[in-house]
Amino acid sequence: MSNERKNLADDPLVADTYAALAQEQAPERLNKRVLRMAAREGRTPYLRARTWLRPAAWAATIGLSLAIVLELTRLPQIEPETVSMDAFTPKDMAVLREADVRAQAQSGAKQVPVVPSATPRTDAAAAPDEDVSARRVTADENIAASSTRADEGERISAKRLAAETASGAASFTVAAEEKALATGGACPAKVRESAESWLACIKRLRESGQEALADGEYDEFKRIFPNFADIGADK
Amino acid sequence: MAASAESMTSSGTALCSGATLPYAPAMGHTPDDSALMLRYKDGDVAAFETLYRRHNDPLYRYLLRLCRHRDTAEDIFQDVWGKIVKSRATYRPTAKFTTFLYRVAHNCFIDHLRRNKRHAGNTELDAELHSHPGEPPETLTERSLAKERLSRALLDLPDEQRDVFLLHEEAGLNLDEIAAVTGSNRETAKSRLRYAVNKLRAAIDEQSERP
Numbered sequence: 467m468s469n470e471r472k473n474l475a476d477d478p479l480v481a482d483t484y485a486a487l488a489q490e491q492a493p494e495r496l497n498k499r500v501l502r503m504a505a506r507e508g509r510t511p512y513l514r515a516r517t518w519l520r521p522a523a524w525a526a527t528i529g530l531s532l533a534i535v536l537e538l539t540r541l542p543q544i545e546p547e548t549v550s551m552d553a554f555t556p557k558d559m560a561v562l563r564e565a566d567v568r569a570q571a572q573s574g575a576k577q578v579p580v581v582p583s584a585t586p587r588t589d590a591a592a593a594p595d596e597d598v599s600a601r602r603v604t605a606d607e608n609i610a611a612s613s614t615r616a617d618e619g620e621r622i623s624a625k626r627l628a629a630e631t632a633s634g635a636a637s638f639t640v641a642a643e644e645k646a647l648a649t650g651g652a653c654p655a656k657v658r659e660s661a662e663s664w665l666a667c668i669k670r671l672r673e674s675g676q677e678a679l680a681d682g683e684y685d686e687f688k689r690i691f692p693n694f695a696d697i698g699a700d701k
Numbered sequence: 702m703a704a705s706a707e708s709m710t711s712s713g714t715a716l717c718s719g720a721t722l723p724y725a726p727a728m729g730h731t732p733d734d735s736a737l738m739l740r741y742k743d744g745d746v747a748a749f750e751t752l753y754r755r756h757n758d759p760l761y762r763y764l765l766r767l768c769r770h771r772d773t774a775e776d777i778f779q780d781v782w783g784k785i786v787k788s789r790a791t792y793r794p795t796a797k798f799t800t801f802l803y804r805v806a807h808n809c810f811i812d813h814l815r816r817n818k819r820h821a822g823n824t825e826l827d828a829e830l831h832s833h834p835g836e837p838p839e840t841l842t843e844r845s846l847a848k849e850r851l852s853r854a855l856l857d858l859p860d861e862q863r864d865v866f867l868l869h870e871e872a873g874l875n876l877d878e879i880a881a882v883t884g885s886n887r888e889t890a891k892s893r894l895r896y897a898v899n900k901l902r903a904a905i906d907e908q909s910e911r912p
């Protein structure tokens with residue numbers, strides 16, 4: 467290129483004279499116009515989109531925030547109800563107390579299966595059927611006493627519930643003892659927790675003809691409860 | 702002049718409207734200008750400004766002396782850069798950017814000649830391009846007189862010869878590149894350039910030998 471250029475421009479006078487002659491420059495207004503046009507056209511679609519994408523995103527965010535705030539302000543305010551005790555009449559208080567008693571009675575009846583021998587029985591020599599019926603009667607009495615001022619529907623339902631609970635408890639106890647008898651073993655540890663129930667168990671062993679077991683259980687009973695006197699279960 | 706302009710139009714005016722370069726694959730040259738053009742293609746406007754500042758003045762002088770009319774040269778100058786900007790999406794750096802730029806400029810000038818037939822006789826503004834318009838010759842130094850005579854001789858050259866000379870001097874193109882820009886072959890470009898240089902030298906010497 468340099469050799470070729472030297473050959474072409476072998477007349478340095480022409481080249482130098484032209485170099486000294488050609489000093490014109492493009493006008494600045496023309497430069498600005500071209501560069502402005504290039505800047506306008508040269509942006510990629512992404513760059514062009516970015517000019518309005520950010521304001522649009524801000525506008526959308528602000529709009530959504532305002533919509534959420536407006537929606538929250540329109541919601542009905544839920545305030546906790548404050549009930550003063552002065553609002554209750556003596557009659558209302560009586561009803562509330564009665565409801566508490568009834569609830570305690572029902573819960574007590576329901577606890578029977580969990581702790582079958584929680585309440586010590588005075589009549590330890592009574593037969594299992596008598597025991598079951600006695601419990602049922604007790605529950606019925608409790609229910610009858612607690613529901614004297616209740617309406618008839620509630621009384622019926624409560625009575626039915628108590629009856630079912632009592633019968634369930636009795637059947638549970640009998641089933642447990644029968645299981646112990648059927649297996650030929652002594653009275654279960656649960657029965658031994660109460661002197662009355664243990665004696666009842668011993669009595670049932672004797673009635674079922676398992677005298678040896680009953681004697682063994684009685685000896686054990688006397689060792690645990692030396693001061694407890696029960697003729698019915700004695701040898 | 703008009704006939705010579707018509708002959709130049711056959712070299713391909715399609716490039717001025719953004720057509721692909723037929724000579725581009727043969728060059729295989731990737732100068733920095735091409736990298737700037739590719740960056741501009743990706744949205745880097747600053748790269749285009751660098752590219753523009755590198756080429757704006759030589760291109761302006763090329764068009765100014767080729768058109769011999771300042772307003773026309775400025776119109777074509779804007780048109781050329783507009784074509785360059787629009788062609789960025791399809792631009793491939795397979796040719797020297799200078800060749801591509803002056804090819805577009807050459808074709809835009811040819812388009813202008815086709816649209817304005819009166820351009821051939823429009824020389825009333827030629828004096829603007831003289832180095833010292835309106836200044837009496839006796840007050841000029843010998844070098845200033847040489848510049849004055851060269852300027853007049855350059856404007857009197859046929860369009861093809863002036864075009865080749867300006868491409869050589871302003872754009873710094875070699876014969877192959879000049880041939881590619883003008884759509885002629887290498888020998889034709891070489892012949893035109895030699896004629897142009899000889900005429901310019903003769904003009905300078907003739908005026909100098911006068912008493």
